[in-house]
Amino acid sequence: MAVSKKDKLEIISNIFNGIEEYWVDGKGIIRATNLEAVTITGYEESEVVGKSFTVLYPPREVADDPLRDYISEAIVSRNLKTSMVLVRKDGVRFIAKVNFEVVLREGVEHVKITVQDKTYKSIQKQKMKRLESHFNSLFHNQFIGVLNVQQVDLKIIVANVRACEILNEHDFIGKSFDRYLPDEEAVRWFCSQLDKENDEGFEMKLIQNGGKTRWVRINYSLFTTEGMTELLLFDITDDKKRIEDLERINNQLDQFIYHISHDLRAPITTLLGLIAISKKEVQSMITLQGYLDLMLQRTRHLDSILIDLMSIALNEKTSLDFDTIKLSEEIQSIADQYVGDTSGPVPIHIAITQDFPFISDVKRLRIILRNLISNAIKYQNPAETQPFVKIRARAGQGYTFIEVEDNGIGIHAQHDKKIFEMFFRGTDKSSGSGMGLYIVKMIVEKLGGEISFTSHPGNGTLFQLVIPNRADDVSGDSPAVRHNGQRERKKFTPTNLIS
Ligand code: ADP
Numbered sequence: 247m248a249v250s251k252k253d254k255l256e257i258i259s260n261i262f263n264g265i266e267e268y269w270v271d272g273k274g275i276i277r278a279t280n281l282e283a284v285t286i287t288g289y290e291e292s293e294v295v296g297k298s299f300t301v302l303y304p305p306r307e308v309a310d311d312p313l314r315d316y317i318s319e320a321i322v323s324r325n326l327k328t329s330m331v332l333v334r335k336d337g338v339r340f341i342a343k344v345n346f347e348v349v350l351r352e353g354v355e356h357v358k359i360t361v362q363d364k365t366y367k368s369i370q371k372q373k374m375k376r377l378e379s380h381f382n383s384l385f386h387n388q389f390i391g392v393l394n395v396q397q398v399d400l401k402i403i404v405a406n407v408r409a410c411e412i413l414n415e416h417d418f419i420g421k422s423f424d425r426y427l428p429d430e431e432a433v434r435w436f437c438s439q440l441d442k443e444n445d446e447g448f449e450m451k452l453i454q455n456g457g458k459t460r461w462v463r464i465n466y467s468l469f470t471t472e473g474m475t476e477l478l479l480f481d482i483t484d485d486k487k488r489i490e491d492l493e494r495i496n497n498q499l500d501q502f503i504y505h506i507s508h509d510l511r512a513p514i515t516t517l518l519g520l521i522a523i524s525k526k527e528v529q530s531m532i533t534l535q536g537y538l539d540l541m542l543q544r545t546r547h548l549d550s551i552l553i554d555l556m557s558i559a560l561n562e563k564t565s566l567d568f569d570t571i572k573l574s575e576e577i578q579s580i581a582d583q584y585v586g587d588t589s590g591p592v593p594i595h596i597a598i599t600q601d602f603p604f605i606s607d608v609k610r611l612r613i614i615l616r617n618l619i620s621n622a623i624k625y626q627n628p629a630e631t632q633p634f635v636k637i638r639a640r641a642g643q644g645y646t647f648i649e650v651e652d653n654g655i656g657i658h659a660q661h662d663k664k665i666f667e668m669f670f671r672g673t674d675k676s677s678g679s680g681m682g683l684y685i686v687k688m689i690v691e692k693l694g695g696e697i698s699f700t701s702h703p704g705n706g707t708l709f710q711l712v713i714p715n716r717a718d719d720v721s722g723d724s725p726a727v728r729h730n731g732q733r734e735r736k737k738f739t740p741t742n743l744i745s
Contacts, residue, residue: 320346391479
């Protein structure tokens with residue numbers, strides 16, 4: 247059969263590309279091949295010539311013999327491309343790209359079947375698909391924010407959903423990563439970190455879209471060839487807060503031990519000294535009276551420190567214990583303990599309205615009242631001719647409001663932020679341990695309430711507190727509830743208070 251120039255070129259090209267050629271008749275019987283030059287199937291030409299092309303089919307499919315269909319379809323359409331699984335001489339299957347082409351040569355129609363091994367390509371394609379899906383599931387994970395930024399200007403090119411959440415950003419297009427860094431200094435520091443080879447990454451503060459702060463740990467890799475840096479963001483805001491809380495508590499504990507050991511020793515050394523002198527001077531009863539007064543004073547001081555310590559322990563260690571509280575009785579009985587407590591009597595005016603049963607933790611409430619009332623008396627102004635302490639309270643349905651007001655020495659504005667701190671004493675007049683208001687605040691917070699104050703130096707101070715009333719938590723007949731949960735709190739504003 248004479249072969250045209252075009253056919254010759256195709257024959258050569260098929261040999262170069264490793265494509266097997268089978269020339270078959272209308273029944274699919276192989277008449278000629280290029281197997282002397284190409285071998286995918288491992289057959290020699292002599293082994294297949296005269297046999298059906300189905301010799302390359304997997305055994306089960308020979309029975310179905312779709313070959314005739316292919317050939318008749320190819321005769322109609324002149325050219326038919328398909329892929330199928332074929333079997334090599336050694337029994338190994340492979341994915342073949344098979345092309346049926348009807349060629350007219352010297353007036354006779356021949357069917358040329360070309361076979362190309364696609365197994366490698368298909369496997370690569372499958373691998374790529376798998377890699378792509380792994381990459382996608384890694385990229386769109388719920389935990390780690392992923393951002394690709396340009397090294398030159400930190401412009402964000404891609405970001406996953408988690409990165410959007412961490413930065414509270416919905417659209418990164420055209421935005422640069424440095425907009426989420428707090429200031430210029432932070433931008434410089436961030437860039438200097440990227441210049442280091444730091445496998446462990448680094449932690450830094452970011453400012454979300456909307457202005458909120460988030461702490462993140464950043465790991466990164468540089469794709470220098472592409473001029474890109476991939477940033478992995480781990481949100482560590484909650485961990486940071488927990489660490490800060492722990493550090494604060496630890497710090498307070500250190501301070502606490504230091505102060506308390508000093509405070510406890512001072513009255514004891516005074517007492518020891520006084521006892522030693524008293525022993526020597528028992529003859530003089532008048533001097534002894536003076537020493538006993540001093541001893542009493544120092545012992546009281548020691549007692550007050552121990553009471554403070556017990557209050558802290560009670561608040562920290564015991565759970566809330568709710569009971570119905572007769573507000574009027576409680577306030578009156580505590581006020582009575584302080585009448586005549588100063589050099590001159592300080593009148594205590596009490597005004598209580600109780601429209602609803604007040605349910606809260608009575609032990610904790612007593613500690614609050616004792617501290618506020620004793621301070622109101624202790625910090626009276628000596629120049630004031632008509633000193634007073636006013637206590638007002640109103641038990642409402644959801645909240646109970648309490649105010650303790652005095653016309654004493656007041657608190658300097660410079661101390662405003664400190665007076666609730668542990669061991670803070672704002673004046674020489676303080677003979678206490680500086681723990682009272684710290685304890686009050688801790689307890690109010692534990693009860694789910696809030697405390698605030700206003701003061702005018704020289705004119706007096708007003709403490710205002712609001713405590714949730716657990717009355718509506720009570721079910722059944724029993725007014726007493728034991729409940730440790732915290733309810734949702736209303737925002738505390740002065741308008742909540744007694745008018
Ligand atoms: P302490 O009374 O033992 O010093 P507190 O914690 O009770 O400790 O109070 C802290 C400081 O707040 C006091 O030293 C005082 O300066 C100031 N302070 C508290 N209550 C009053 C008040 N009613 N009037 C004036 N100053 C007050």
